[in-house]
Amino acid sequence: xxxxxxxxxxxxxxxxxxxxxxxxxxxxxxxxxxxxxxxxxxxxxxxxxxxxxxxxxxxxxxxxxxxxxxxxxxxxxxxxxxxxxxxxxxxxxxxxxxxxxxxxxxxxxxxxxxxxxxxxxxxxxxxxxxxxxxxxxxxxxxxxxxxxxxxxxxxxxxxxxxxxxxxxxxxxxxxxxxxxxxxxxxxxxxxxxxxxxxxxxxxxxxxxxxxxxxxxxxxxxxxxxxxxxxxxxxxxxxxxxxxxxxxxxxxxxxxxxxxxxxxxxxxxxxxxxxxxxxxxxxxxxxxxxxxxxxxxxxxxxxxxxxxxxxxxxxxxxxxxxxxxxxxxxxxxxxxxxxxxxxxxxxxxxxxxxxxxxxxxxxxxxxxxxxxxxxxxxxxxxxxxxxxxxxxxxx
Numbered sequence: 562x563x564x565x566x567x568x569x570x571x572x573x574x575x576x577x578x579x580x581x582x583x584x585x586x587x588x589x590x591x592x593x594x595x596x597x598x599x600x601x602x603x604x605x606x607x608x609x610x611x612x613x614x615x616x617x618x619x620x621x622x623x624x625x626x627x628x629x630x631x632x633x634x635x636x637x638x639x640x641x642x643x644x645x646x647x648x649x650x651x652x653x654x655x656x657x658x659x660x661x662x663x664x665x666x667x668x669x670x671x672x673x674x675x676x677x678x679x680x681x682x683x684x685x686x687x688x689x690x691x692x693x694x695x696x697x698x699x700x701x702x703x704x705x706x707x708x709x710x711x712x713x714x715x716x717x718x719x720x721x722x723x724x725x726x727x728x729x730x731x732x733x734x735x736x737x738x739x740x741x742x743x744x745x746x747x748x749x750x751x752x753x754x755x756x757x758x759x760x761x762x763x764x765x766x767x768x769x770x771x772x773x774x775x776x777x778x779x780x781x782x783x784x785x786x787x788x789x790x791x792x793x794x795x796x797x798x799x800x801x802x803x804x805x806x807x808x809x810x811x812x813x814x815x816x817x818x819x820x821x822x823x824x825x826x827x828x829x830x831x832x833x834x835x836x837x838x839x840x841x842x843x844x845x846x847x848x849x850x851x852x853x854x855x856x857x858x859x860x861x862x863x864x865x866x867x868x869x870x871x872x873x874x875x876x877x878x879x880x881x882x883x884x885x886x887x888x889x890x891x892x893x894x895x896x897x898x899x900x901x902x903x904x905x906x907x908x909x910x911x912x913x914x915x916x917x918x919x920x921x922x923x924x925x926x927x928x929x930x931x932x933x934x935x936x937x938x939x940x941x942x943x944x945x946x947x948x949x950x951x952x953x954x955x
Contacts, residue, residue, distance in 0.1 A: 581771045585702060585906070588831035589838050589930075596839035606831065620787070629836045630913060633829045635782050635796040640825050641700075641730045643818040652809045653724040661872060662883035663724035669873030670725070670901050671696045674865030678857035688854045691915040693736045693946070694925060695861025697907030699933070700821055701727035701830055703723050703900040706937050713948035717886025718893050724872070733907055734797050739832025739916040742790040749788035751794070753781045760802035767804075769813050774803055791914065830906060837909050840925060846927045854921065855928040862932035863939075867898030892947045899940030 595604050613622040637718070648654040653663065674695035682688040700723070707714065707722055712846075736909075757776045763773050776800035786792035805814035840846075849855045874894050877883040912925040 568719045571664060578750045579943070583705065583835050584827055584831045585699075585705070588834040589905075592835045592838040593842075596841045601841060604839060613849055618747030619783075621783075626836055630788065630834055630910070631792045632782075633754065634833060634851070634910065636821065637796070637825050637829050637833070638793040639796030640801050640821045641727075641734070641816060642797035642890075643803065643814055643821070645727055645731050645797075646801055646803070647805060647814060647818065648724060648727050650805050654727070658883075660724070662877055662885070663721060664728050665877045666721075666870045666874045667725045667728035667732065667881065669869035670729060670866050670898065672697070672863035673869030673872075677861045677865040677888060681853040681857040681860075685852060685853055687918070688857070688916075688921065691854065691857070691912065691925060693733070693740065693911045694915060694929065695858050695865060695904060696736065697904045697911060698726050698729045698734045699903050699905040699907050700730060700865070701826060702903045702905050702933070702937065706903070706941050707897075707900055707944075709941070710944055710948065714893065714944055715886065715888035716780075716788075717889050718897060721886050721889065722897050725897075725901065728790065729901070730907070734794065737791050737911065737914065738794050741911065745789040746787060748826070749784045750790070753784035753788060753798075756781050756784070757798055757802065760799065764802050765803050769804055771803070771813055771817055773894075774813075833910075835904055837906075838930065839929070840923055840926050842927075846924065849924045850928055852924070854924055858904075858908070858925060858928035859932040862871075862902040862904050862929070863899075863936045864902075866902035866936065869896060870898035870901050871895055879905075891948075893944065896940045896947070898943035899936045899943065904929050904942070905933045908933070917931050 608626040609624045611622055611624055612628060615622045645654075654660040675692045678692045678695050679689075682691065691693060704719070704724055707719055760774055760777060780798060782792055782795040785795040785798075800814075803814045803817060805812040824943060828879065850859055869892075871894055874883075874885070875891070878885060885891075908929045909926055912929065913921060916922050916925065
């Protein structure tokens with residue numbers, strides 16, 4: 562009987578919206594522990610171990626770290642693309658009245674952090690490219706922390722944060738595609754484009770078997786990788802071609818999204834965190850928080866995100882372009898803005914694209930970790946204290 566109860570608790574945990582965030586935190590702590598132990602060099606050796614094969618026509622032999630950051634993360638971006646398409650077709654982004662608030666709030670939450678980063682780093686050629694780092698919100702972490710508050714926050718706030726984070730992800734994807742890609746190979750882009758056209762034809766012809774989209778999708782990933790655009794963009798492009806509908810019937814898109822949810826939340830994202838937050842702590846890192854790079858990232862995430870989200874939300878409501886969700890107050894929006902400052906995995910991903918220098922990568926990771934932790938704790942605390950105050954006044 563006890564075993565059955567334990568299994569039910571375990572199953573409920575895996576179904577909860579906070580479980581993915583908790584797994585990410587565990588992976589982060591394990592990665593930091595390994596990086597600051599005697600296993601550090603062995604772990605780096607594992608990440609540098611080459612996997613795959615090369616032939617005269619196919620080049621697929623890369624370090625394990627590449628397969629995590631460019632391979633597994635393409636699956637993560639596939640799921641992000643599915644979420645974006647679903648929200649645009651039938652969700653919170655499907656109508657102007659629903660979409661305008663999260664879209665404008667996300668725009669503010671992207672622009673202000675980028676401007677803060679540029680203020681500190683525009684004149685430094687080594688760090689100037691990292692302006693995209695504080696723009697990103699980690700949707701898994703942010704929603705995971707918000708879900709810990711349960712019914713203490715309005716349901717509309719959770720929907721607002723989810724829609725905002727999805728728009729944020731879309732902007733991040735565009736930034737990666739446009740500004741964090743190398744020299745382009747138009748031959749490989751042509752191959753990828755031809756296959757995408759084929760997937761669109763499948764969609765228009767009513768083909769619903771997911772294999773007709775996923776198998777060519779692997780080839781699209783390969784061609785885009787060799788084209789000079791970051792390979793993860795392939796996941797988003799393929800997602801846009803997956804068929805969906807506006808009724809209650811489960812579409813191929815929803816079926817694939819449900820199939821990917823657990824592998825992404827409990828395998829791909831934790832593995833990414835494990836591989837990329839292995840920061841060996843040094844005393845100089847504290848000083849690095851006050852360098853131009855550290856200040857740009859730290860203030861961008863902790864200050865820029867909530868300020869940008871709050872100001873654009875306030876202007877949207879005051880100009881009567883949009884309205885706050887039911888029961889949501891401006892204190893809720895402030896707390897939500899701080900949770901938006903949890904950059905973590907997406908910010909680390911952009912940091913890896915921004916810098917080749919390992920020292921700059923580690924300094925950026927530490928700043929992301931510190932700012933995301935501060936933003937998450939502050940946002941959670943504000944929302945929790947405000948919910949208590951509301952209860953006391955009732």
